[in-house]
Amino acid sequence: PKELDFVLEGKNAEKAEADIKKSGLSCCIPKIIWKNTSSRVLTMEFEEGFKSTDIESIKASGLKKSE
Numbered sequence: 643p644k645e646l647d648f649v650l651e652g653k654n655a656e657k658a659e660a661d662i663k664k665s666g667l668s669c670c671i672p673k674i675i676w677k678n679t680s681s682r683v684l685t686m687e688f689e690e691g692f693k694s695t696d697i698e699s700i701k702a703s704g705l706k707k708s709e
Contacts, residue, residue, distance in 0.1 A: 646681075646682075647681045648679060648680065648681055648682060648683060648684035649679060649680065649681050651684055652674040652676070652679050652684055652686075655671055655672075655674060655686070656671075656674060658671060659671040670689050670691070672686035672687040672688070672689045673686065673687045674686055675687065
């Protein structure tokens with residue numbers, strides 16, 4: 643099934659990144675590491691972050707909950 647093809651998921655992630663950039667939103671999408679990606683394995687860069695429900699980290703980062 644297409645839902646389990648990680649090459650397709652990687653392409654979708656790259657499309658989402660392009661769409662987000664066009665929209666002007668500030669969002670980090672990890673880069674796909676294509677040499678280590680196959681239909682059964684998706685390999686992406688590690689990005690440091692926090693959950694969107696982690697209110698203390700949101701406050702500490704200077705973000706507003708409405709963003």
